Amino acid sequence: MELTTPGVATLRRDPDQRALGDAETADAALAASGDGRAFERLYRAHVARVHSLVRRMVGPDHADDIAQDVFVRAWTKLATFRGEAAFGTWLHRLAVNVILARRTTLGTERGRYHDSADILDGVAGRPAAPELSMDFEEAIGRLPDGARQVFVLHDIEGYRHEEIADMLGIVAGTSKSQLHHARMALRKHLER
Amino acid sequence: MTDQWTDRLSEYLDGELAGTERTAFEAHLASCDACRTTLDELRRVVTNARALDDRPPAADLWPAVAARIGLSARSQARPMARRFSFSVPQLAAASVVLALLSGGAAWLLGRRGAVATPPLVVSERTPTLLNAVVYPGDARYAAQVADLERALARGRGQLDTATVRVIERNLRIIDRAIRNAQSALAADPANSYLNLHLAQEMRRKLELLRQAATLAGARS
Numbered sequence: 001m002e003l004t005t006p007g008v009a010t011l012r013r014d015p016d017q018r019a020l021g022d023a024e025t026a027d028a029a030l031a032a033s034g035d036g037r038a039f040e041r042l043y044r045a046h047v048a049r050v051h052s053l054v055r056r057m058v059g060p061d062h063a064d065d066i067a068q069d070v071f072v073r074a075w076t077k078l079a080t081f082r083g084e085a086a087f088g089t090w091l092h093r094l095a096v097n098v099i100l101a102r103r104t105t106l107g108t109e110r111g112r113y114h115d116s117a118d119i120l121d122g123v124a125g126r127p128a129a130p131e132l133s134m135d136f137e138e139a140i141g142r143l144p145d146g147a148r149q150v151f152v153l154h155d156i157e158g159y160r161h162e163e164i165a166d167m168l169g170i171v172a173g174t175s176k177s178q179l180h181h182a183r184m185a186l187r188k189h190l191e192r
Numbered sequence: 193m194t195d196q197w198t199d200r201l202s203e204y205l206d207g208e209l210a211g212t213e214r215t216a217f218e219a220h221l222a223s224c225d226a227c228r229t230t231l232d233e234l235r236r237v238v239t240n241a242r243a244l245d246d247r248p249p250a251a252d253l254w255p256a257v258a259a260r261i262g263l264s265a266r267s268q269a270r271p272m273a274r275r276f277s278f279s280v281p282q283l284a285a286a287s288v289v290l291a292l293l294s295g296g297a298a299w300l301l302g303r304r305g306a307v308a309t310p311p312l313v314v315s316e317r318t319p320t321l322l323n324a325v326v327y328p329g330d331a332r333y334a335a336q337v338a339d340l341e342r343a344l345a346r347g348r349g350q351l352d353t354a355t356v357r358v359i360e361r362n363l364r365i366i367d368r369a370i371r372n373a374q375s376a377l378a379a380d381p382a383n384s385y386l387n388l389h390l391a392q393e394m395r396r397k398l399e400l401l402r403q404a405a406t407l408a409g410a411r412s
Contacts (some may be wrong), residue, residue, distance in 0.1 A: 023388060030391045036263040037387055042252055050245040051253075064249055068257050075261045130336055136240050155241035180202035187233035190240065 022085040032078040040077075042180055046088060050095050056140060056152045057099045066102055070095040096153070100167055103145075140187035143182050150175050151182035197224070201231050205238065333394060340401035347408025359404045366400065369393045 021034070024045060030038035050070050053062040058120055081090050140148060149168065153159045159167070161175040168175070198218050203209050221227055252307055302411060373390035378385060 024391075026392050026395060027388070028403060029395060032253065035391070038385075038391060039261075039263075040254060041384060047253060048248040049244040050242075052343070055247075055382070064251070064253060067249060068253050068260065071253070071257045072260050075257075078280075137244065155238050156244060167299045176208075177199075180199060183202055183234045183237045184386065185229075186237045186240075187230070190233060190236050 022057070025083050028078060028081050028083070028087045029077060031075070032081070039075060042074075042087065042091075046091055047071075049088070050091065053092070053095055053157065056137070056156065057096075057149055058102065062102070068101060070098045073098050081100060091170070092157070096157075096167065117136055136186070136189060139186055146170075147178045147182040147185070150178040151186070154179050155183070197227055198230065201234055201384075205231065241284065273332050276282060319388055333398075335399060337401060340398070340405050343405040345409055347405065351404075355407075359400065362400055363397065366393055366397045370397070 027038040027041050031042060043113070045101045051063055051067045054066045058066060061168045067078065070091075074094055077094060081087065140151065143151060150164055153167070154161065160172060161172040161179075164170075165172040169190075197217055200209065200213075200217060204214070209217055221231070301361060344359075351359075370390065370393045373386055377386050377390060379382065
């Protein structure tokens with residue numbers, strides 16, 4: 001995961017996608033003027049990324065609703081997108097904010113950040129055979145809320161501990177600890 | 193199996209151990225099979241995480257999103273008023289894409305037989321810098337263009353004739369491209385490629401007008 005701007009995690013983009021990124025910047029400007037078709041193109045381009053982020057952060061039950069919230073929020077905030085970063089980066093950070101704001105109603109807020117490896121026993125202590133066959137995504141979904149959110153933000157999305165701590169309202173040391181516990185649990189679900 | 197270093201493995205993996213701590217850890221690692229094995233597993237976890245594929249939702253969310261923001265699922269434009277503004281980077285980005293796509297667009301438009309592009313004729317009359325093109329689908333865009341054209345007209349006297357001529361010539365080229373795209377879209381409204389091309393041409397016009405108005409303003 002590359003970081004192009006300090007403090008901003010980027011969507012994974014290869015150089016060949018830069019022209020597409022430029023087109024998306026143009027579409028974002030057009031959408032900001034009220035063009036629904038331009039916004040739909042942006043939705044089509046990013047819905048898989050946004051939905052996957054939501055699903056990993058809060059689980060599948062509320063993923064559709066929250067992903068919708070992200071795009072509705074993006075529509076209302078398009079005027080604040082100035083083109084300094086890629087549209088995908090802007091949308092991604094907005095998505096994280098929407099997800100984190102929903103944690104309160106979903107009961108996954110700060111209180112779930114237990115700084116202990118014990119809470120991962122439910123993930124790490126499964127029988128050997130199911131572990132080997134368990135899908136890696138499913139294993140992530142079985143992590144406790146706090147460890148899962150830190151793992152998704154750090155190892156999948158590329159945020160730094162300081163950023164994660166700020167977003168989640170925890171200290172960086174807790175973020176590091178949660179990440180390590182999550183990794184230790186997930187290593188048991190690696191395909192051999 | 194755990195030891196005093198087990199909880200530091202992720203920090204080492206992420207490059208967060210430095211100085212004497214790193215040196216001490218690496219010395220330990222050389223002699224500890226368990227830590228080496230665990231470190232390798234953690235590295236694979238990170239690799240797996242970065243390789244995860246994104247999956248779209250099972251059902252298309254666009255109809256619901258469109259409804260919530262006041263658009264039909266196959267919307268054309270938003271009914272509510274909205275501030276219209278572009279940044280220079282946005283406009284510059286649009287021009288880059290235009291350069292990449294212009295060849296393809298010309299081919300596509302040519303295939304459709306929409307409007308043949310006449311040879312460029314440079315007007316010898318005094319340039320007016322006012323070239324009204326109607327944009328029925330976006331009144332705000334038209335207003336923005338009109339504002340810039342008026343600003344440019346006010347400062348036109350500060351520009352030399354050659355500069356004015358170049359600006360006007362480029363505006364005619366852009367307007368022609370806009371008309372071509374609009375004609376092609378009239379026959380194929382859902383063509384996303386043409387929609388993008390039209391959007392980029394419209395923004396290129398805005399960018400040119402803005403630059404020209406800025407230039408004229410700077411000299412007045």
